[in-house]
Amino acid sequence: MIDPNDFPVLEREVWLNHAAISPWPAAVIRAMRAFVDDNAAHGPMHYDRWLATERRLRERAARLLEAESADDVALVKNTSEGLSLIAAGLDWRPGDRMLFLAGEFPSNRLPWVQLLPDHVDVVEVPFASSDPEAALLDALDERTRLVAVSSVRYDSGIRLDLDRLGRACRRAGALLAVDAIQQLGALPLAVRDLPVDFVVAGSHKWLLAPEGLALFWSAPDARDRLRPVQTGWRMWPDMFDFDRDDTSIPRHARRFEPGTLNTAGIHGLDAALGLLLSTPAAERGARLLAATRRLIDGLAALPGIDVLTPGDDRRRAGIVTFRCTGRDPRRVLAALRAGSVVAAPRSGGLRLSPHWYTPTDQIDRALDVIESALR
Template sequence: MSGHYDVDAVRKEFPAAERMTYLDSGFQAPLARPVKAAIDLFLREGLETAGPKSVWLDRVEQTRAKVARFLGVSADEIAFTKNTSESMNIAANALRLRAGDNVLMVHGDHPNNAYAFLNLQRKGVEVRFVPMTDVVDAASFRPHIDTNTRAISMSHVTFHAGHRFDIESVGGLCAEKGLHFIVDVMQAIGVVPIDAKAIRASFIGSGSHKGLLVPQGLGLLYWDSAHAELEPAYLAAASLAEIPADLIARPDKLTPAPSARRFELGNFNLPAIHALGASLDLIAQIGVENIQNHCFDLGDHLIAALDALDIRLVGPRERKHRAPHIYVVALPAAEWLGYFEENGVRVSPERDGIRVSFGMFNTSADVDRLIELIRRRGVKTSSKVAEKAA
């Protein structure tokens, strides 16, 4: 049990968590029974009826509405994409940046966020990187803004060390300076509560295979509809305000849809969207704040155990600056990853060690199993917290 919800009951929905110590939701969440059931239903309908297309598309819109409620926005402000990287590229190319403009980003943030904007260098757009520290907020960016700055783009939570940046203060700075704000919430969504309007972003992008529990291949894009001037850099019939009934292209009717559908390119990843509808129902039953608080408790337990072993935590320690669910342990991945795998513990290698990432189904016993394995093997001096002076 947890002080926030019945974790034992939730854990039963994730068979993989019963078969191994799964501490890798920051890479990909294990499949949950309700999510699998939604995919199975889609497959059975396709197998038995060749697909009730109108029913499937109705479910797409039901899921779009669920995503909108989840983020506190209108359904007309939600588009479905392939993944976070596509969402970031859509945003970068919709901003109408020109030669001489610059965009501010955080050095060492997710590379695919950066590449979306670095690709605009061919148009003469400059990308400037501010230093990454444990605390990144409006004050981190303010000194770097000049008359040619047009946007700030950043992650909410970092994948490599679990920083949780103060995106609301950065959004406030962008509003003050008239800048576009683009946020990657891939590592936060489903675990950290997100109020899209409070962030004041022009675009928010994400995938769905981590905290949203859906297999890879589905992304989300929130577009602030107040920015009607932001249009896609591509066009398809599905993107138009008026889709011709005879499907004959007409050069005089190219107005994009008034909704975020302007950023969609035709056929959807239907099974994944149906799965997302089921996962959002599961998350709603538990409550994102409860999931966040449960993961914070697990993180506190992990940090205390690492301190007892004199092992350094990479990244911030304080709750207000750290993600609830992502922790990097200063153990060399080359030396430790195989050992954990051999003993049935799933984690990820990261820049500065081993990443432990929690999901809604994890328990303190999972943390204890990890710590017991570390204690059993012993830790070399080079890996200990004595390094922190370096």
């Protein structure tokens, strides 16, 4: 059972905005306070303990991703940085093509447009909600070097079939990079079972942690094709060997961590992953899909509502987006805010994003507010 005391926000708000920024659970608050208090009282005298927390975070991240090794996970600043490392560092060749879908969040669009060499053909493929993979599959050819997608669309909440895409990329000899910020922590994502090469996800949405940190997983073979575009003292496991003679690039994922990390964020994310992992991934996923199903069914019963998010469990995660026919969505959003329901405007409508811990009565409260606003 979910303990409401683990989520202080439940006392004040109906938080249906995890797709933007999540409020911290109690475990994260305690961890962050303890780190601040320790630093205030002792400075860096307990740095060895901080490093132990960092090591635990790496192991927990590997468990969450169901990765083969924690050595395949890097800690970077955010999703944008992780995707930019791929864009700037891949061993691009003249004549290469790179594919991404139209309508992506800027984090998964700008790196491909701004950072790739001029000799790479960057192709923005149309997005069709009826079959979101089809256009990418049609565009794949022997020149395609990389395909980049969001596993869950930030606006409509449509979830892509990564297995279908990854298998097609394998056949074409292309790499698959996944922006998983709207899936990781919401639904299971097992990298060892998926034909994917890179997965990046920031900490401040479904992972329930502070901003300023992201998990960057890379398959070893794909990682070997990335030239680090940053370098520094902390890339090696023996990082305190300041007199090292060997400056060869390490093979593990820490090659993407050039300098001092966000230690405060590490304490928060470690606590958040500990909380997430305390509930089986399948259970968390089932609870979340039940919450979004309840929202979709409740919205579909209201007049003048057009739900953009698919009803099929295989095609959605934690986002439900809808439009109001003949109604100004700002009016509905204002009503939600007045009722202490936190949502976000997206796609000309409104986006609701509960988490697995969101109580059913709060889902129903949001539906009641929307129904009243439509009268």
